[in-house]
Amino acid sequence: MEHTNEDTAPDAPLIGEREGAEPHNPSLHLRSFGNTFVWALTISACVSGLLFGYDTGVISGTLVSIDTDLSSRKLTNIDKGLITSCTSFFALVASPVAGVMADNMGRKNVIVVADGLFTLGALWQAFTSSVWGMILGRSIVGLAIGGASMIVPLYISELAPGHLRGRLVTVSLLFITGGQVIAYLVGWAFSSTRGGWRWMVGLGSIPAIAQLVMLTFMPETPRFLARVRKDADARTVLSKVYRGMVPDTTEIVDGIMLAIRKGLLEEEEAHLQLKSSDSRSALMPPALHSLLFHPPHTRALIITCTLQGLQQLCGFNSLMYFSATIFQRLHFSSPTLISLTVAGANFLLTLAAFGLIDRIGRRRILLITIPVMVVSLLLCAVAFSYIRSAPADHFDVPTSSAELPSASRLPALGILFALLLYVSTYAIGLGPVPWQQSEMFPLSVRSLGSSLATATNWGSNTIVGLTFLPMMDLLTPTWTFVSYAVMCSVGWVAIYHIYPETMGLGLEEVGELLKHGWGVKESMEKLRILKSQRVE
Numbered sequence: 001m002e003h004t005n006e007d008t009a010p011d012a013p014l015i016g017e018r019e020g021a022e023p024h025n026p027s028l029h030l031r032s033f034g035n036t037f038v039w040a041l042t043i044s045a046c047v048s049g050l051l052f053g054y055d056t057g058v059i060s061g062t063l064v065s066i067d068t069d070l071s072s073r074k075l076t077n078i079d080k081g082l083i084t085s086c087t088s089f090f091a092l093v094a095s096p097v098a099g100v101m102a103d104n105m106g107r108k109n110v111i112v113v114a115d116g117l118f119t120l121g122a123l124w125q126a127f128t129s130s131v132w133g134m135i136l137g138r139s140i141v142g143l144a145i146g147g148a149s150m151i152v153p154l155y156i157s158e159l160a161p162g163h164l165r166g167r168l169v170t171v172s173l174l175f176i177t178g179g180q181v182i183a184y185l186v187g188w189a190f191s192s193t194r195g196g197w198r199w200m201v202g203l204g205s206i207p208a209i210a211q212l213v214m215l216t217f218m219p220e221t222p223r224f225l226a227r228v229r230k231d232a233d234a235r236t237v238l239s240k241v242y243r244g245m246v247p248d249t250t251e252i253v254d255g256i257m258l259a260i261r262k263g264l265l266e267e268e269e270a271h272l273q274l275k276s277s278d279s280r281s282a283l284m285p286p287a288l289h290s291l292l293f294h295p296p297h298t299r300a301l302i303i304t305c306t307l308q309g310l311q312q313l314c315g316f317n318s319l320m321y322f323s324a325t326i327f328q329r330l331h332f333s334s335p336t337l338i339s340l341t342v343a344g345a346n347f348l349l350t351l352a353a354f355g356l357i358d359r360i361g362r363r364r365i366l367l368i369t370i371p372v373m374v375v376s377l378l379l380c381a382v383a384f385s386y387i388r389s390a391p392a393d394h395f396d397v398p399t400s401s402a403e404l405p406s407a408s409r410l411p412a413l414g415i416l417f418a419l420l421l422y423v424s425t426y427a428i429g430l431g432p433v434p435w436q437q438s439e440m441f442p443l444s445v446r447s448l449g450s451s452l453a454t455a456t457n458w459g460s461n462t463i464v465g466l467t468f469l470p471m472m473d474l475l476t477p478t479w480t481f482v483s484y485a486v487m488c489s490v491g492w493v494a495i496y497h498i499y500p501e502t503m504g505l506g507l508e509e510v511g512e513l514l515k516h517g518w519g520v521k522e523s524m525e526k527l528r529i530l531k532s533q534r535v536e
């Protein structure tokens with residue numbers, strides 16, 4: 001087993017990026033929290049995250065208040081299933097397309113297209129009068145979510161100074177989880193207004209239009225500009241990013257530009273070599289060929305897809321979509337309020353992730369939090385086995401008996417406690433860490449690689465959404481939660497072996513780690529060095 005020196009991770013901010021991306025510069029005070037330019041761009045980009053969260057969260061409130069407003073009839077279970085799952089399905093379809101677009105038309109323009117789709121989808125839903133119109137509107141929003149979920153972390157990663165990258169990407173998670181909380185609150189606020197659901201879905205157009213305006217002031221990322229040979233523009237953006245962190249930004253900008261150029265050249269050589277030695281290269285686009293057959297890129301793809309798959313297959317979104325159903329079946333008096341607690345805990349603990357991700361490190365956070373998730377899932381499974389209810393009850397059908405037998409009340413509270421523990425540890429680790437995906441890929445394959453990982457996320461999300469209720473019925477709740485616990489345990493072992501620590505590294509340095517293996521040992525060694533350079 002590879003020795004990884006887990007205990008060498010630093011616990012204080014670090015100074016001194018190493019040779020290459022961000023050259024060692026004693027005056028670069030990495031305690032720095034970034035300047036207004038970096039924060040303004042991060043927040044503007046994160047509006048898409050807000051929309052991602054809002055549009056995924058708003059559906060639960062919408063479904064219960066549509067009543068007979070669409071096609072003049074009550075929604076059937078099939079209608080509900082289609083309305084919910086078409087969004088994640090179209091997000092799955094859109095993410096690879098967005099990856100290709102990001103390389104051809106630029107990162108910023110993908111955000112523009114996504115905003116257009118967010119606006120169109122929101123208004124379409126608000127004015128539709130039929131079930132199929134609603135499905136179409138949700139599908140358009142799905143396309144927007146797929147594009148936005150892949151491009152925002154990528155945009156931020158390519159702009160952020162190395163020592164802040166983890167945190168700034170985590171800000172987008174704060175917007176996603178915050179958007180989910182707002183969606184629940186809006187759902188609750190409009191739940192008793194006639195036709196209130198039209199407001200719920202239509203309100204999504206406002207942030208999208210606001211972001212379209214903000215985009216006029218947002219630049220392209222320096223990495224994309226350098227890729228399309230607009231070096232002067234790339235340098236201008238980079239100097240704005242580092243302004244105020246060092247007395248003179250020239251040295252640091254030179255270092256990064258050099259690292260980007262060197263990286264692009266090496267990548268080009270590797271592509272050519274691969275192309276001449278592998279006849280399959282004629283069958284597919286170069287970036288895809290490289291991701292599938294060039295080992296360092298394939299490793300990055302395996303790591304990011306594993307993390308994204310695990311993020312969803314651990315079952316978290318079954319709570320996002322169905323926690324009200326679970327708590328209703330457990331006879332809690334206000335199931336929607338309790339679901340709001342789940343969304344709230346997700347948001348609040350993402351704040352903790354913001355504080356920890358560039359201090360403790362991505363790998364270490366996951367290795368610590370996933371075992372707690374396993375324990376809480378098992379606790380939940382055990383507690384469910386003590387719940388006594390009529391055997392004929394189906395999980396998604398409200399139970400006929402008004403009260404839970406008194407012997408089941410303690411286990412029901414146990415389930416609530418276990419689920420809150422599960423959500424909290426998820427929000428610190430598996431929620432935000434997989435979205436750091438873009439940093440694992442070198443520039444030449446970054447957007448396609450990130451988009452395939454994003455597609456894995458949406459594919460797995462769709463699977464969980466479609467299988468949760470049938471699993472609760474067929475396997476029983478106990479075994480459903482046990483299977484999520486098994487999933488998490490398998491994921492932990494995979495992470496232990498294949499996920500190197502990337503905290504604090506310059507974007508161009510991360511690729512170096514995967515050149516000759518998974519880079520776990522090397523990354524821990526780098527951390528040890530970083531620790532020795534820690535700011536006093």
Ligand SMILES: O[C@H]1[C@H](O)[C@@H](O)[C@H](O)[C@@H](O)[C@H]1O
Pocket residue numbers: 056173176177180311317320346430431432435457461
């Ligand atoms: O990282 C996010 C976040 O954790 C959200 O709460 C969840 O709904 C998404 O599926 C996930 O990708």
